[in-house]
Amino acid sequence: MTRPLLEVRDLCVDFAGETGVVAAVAGVSFSVSRGETLVIVGESGSGKSVTSLAIMGLIPKPPGRISSGEILFHARGGGTHNLTRADARTMQQLRGAEIAMIFQEPMSALNPVYTIGDQIIETLRLHEPLSRRAARVRAIEMLALLGVPDPARRVDAYPHELSGGLRQRAMIAMALSCNPSLLIADEPTTALDVTVQAQILELISKLQRQLSMGVIFITHNLGVAAEIADRILVMYAGQTVEAAPARAIFEDTRMPYTRGLLNSIPRLGMDRDAGPLPTIPGIVPNLSEMPAGCAFHPRCAHARPEPCTVRRPDLEQVGDQHVVRCARWREIAREMS
Secondary structure, rough: OOOOOOOEEEEEEEEEEEEEEEEEEEEEEEEEEOOOEEEEEEOOOOHHHHHHHHHHHHOOOOOOOEEEEEEEEEEEOOOOEOOOOOOHHHHHEEEOEEEEEEOOHHHHHHOOOOOHHHOOOOOOOOHOOOOHHHHHHHHHHHHHHHHOHHHHHHHHOHHOOOOHHHHHHHHHHHHHOOOOOEEEEEOOOOOOOOHHHHHHHHHHHHHHHHHHHHHEEEOHHHHHHHOOOOEEEEEEOOOEEEEEEEEHHHHHHOOOHHHHHHHOOOOOOOOOOHEEEEEOOOOOHHHHOHHHHHOHHHHHOOOHHHHHHHOOOOOOOEEOOOOEEEOOOOHHHHOOO
């Protein structure tokens, strides 16, 4: 069996706050293979972005730290790196060349005092033996590949001179300029209109096929996940609550939280007079004030005093590659059948 490109094993990330140490990520495990798209889904505050920053070695220290677990990355040349123990030099060599990230908001991720071209050129010259002129030519080629109109002129534009969609394309061009093995996309379409959103999703899928990249796509929208996912991992309050191949998530979900996310997706043909879309009541819990028992039970319509409010559920195997963190998933399945 071919080994995965990335293996995350029991990852825990803590942050020190005024009220003590809180676990932003608590024992998350998953893997990503070359050419595969893993979509991580959950509401804001679920731990999705912290997980991605841990992989990139960008957890701010202090107040954050990786308290336990392993992140094993199998590089293109055959070497294996444990990213939780890698030094700054190793991470600098891997970032951009082997592992790249598209950040959620390009206006804050891009440097406003440098042109788009300068920022792509810097990435290229850091990892490849290119002259500045050759790197500029490659930057223009990447912008053209990403569908940026008039790339020879836009390469000299500053971030504020571009629209949101063009800034996002420039960010993707920077991330893909060195043909990374793994791409992490942290909600790259959140601030874009639906037309540009669809173009960005198609673009990432197309480039993934061309480069045989592994992709971790982070979103709060299961509708987006349906378009691109091979596998889906659902996070809540820093934990994995369900993970399965995409088809199983949409056709055989077992976790009430996942079902709540699915029910909130608008669908063609829905009766506009039927009222507002269903929502999950309440909010994600404060990590410093986690409820006893299942973290989701205060918001769950299927919760019962025993065991939901008493015992923290473990991940259980439901089917092939399908796991769920719910003590009552069998009873709920019978209730809904």
